[in-house]
Amino acid sequence: MMIRVLISLLLFSFSLFSITEEDPDFDIGSEFETKNFSSAVLYHYKNDAIRVDMSRDLLSDSDFFLHNATVDARDLYKIKRGEKIKILESFREGKIYKVKLLKENARRSHYYLISDNLSQFNLLNSDTQSS
Numbered sequence: 001m002m003i004r005v006l007i008s009l010l011l012f013s014f015s016l017f018s019i020t021e022e023d024p025d026f027d028i029g030s031e032f033e034t035k036n037f038s039s040a041v042l043y044h045y046k047n048d049a050i051r052v053d054m055s056r057d058l059l060s061d062s063d064f065f066l067h068n069a070t071v072d073a074r075d076l077y078k079i080k081r082g083e084k085i086k087i088l089e090s091f092r093e094g095k096i097y098k099v100k101l102l103k104e105n106a107r108r109s110h111y112y113l114i115s116d117n118l119s120q121f122n123l124l125n126s127d128t129q130s131s
Contacts, residue, residue: 026087026094031102032121033084040120042077042085042099042111049096049112056116077101077111084124085113 034040043049048071055069079085088110089098097113100106 026090026097026118026123028087028089031084031086031124032118033124034079034081035120035122036081038079038081038120040079040113040117042079042101042113043071044075044077044108044111046091046096046098046112048075049114050092053092053095053114053116056114077108079120085111085121 043052052069052071084102085099086102087097088100090096091098091112095115097115097118098110099113100110101108
């Protein structure tokens with residue numbers, strides 16, 4: 001009986017560890033290219049990205065989400081197929097990234113990206129920054 005309890009606790013601890021394992025933190029200087037049919041957006045303002053990320057984390061009802069996570073469409077940049085970005089800085093423990101759009105005549109010097117949207121990008125290269 002005691003062995004069953006110990007085995008159950010051991011299995012539970014391993015399953016809990018695998019659930020809480022976070023996505024890899026990408027290096028500053030890593031470059032990404034959008035995949036085909038990407039629906040990722042870049043935010044003009046860091047606070048907009050933080051509000052949307054926090055609303056996703058809270059998993060609240062639709063009224064709360066619409067009130068707190070609504071961003072003016074003029075403050076978004078819709079990524080097009082084949083466009084590249086470069087990570088400049090990380091905020092909120094790797095949940096928000098400051099990125100540079102690697103395109104000629106970009107309207108802004110930098111944008112902000114929620115790390116969940118990185119799944120819609122292909123990693124081109126990872127340059128580690130020496131501290």
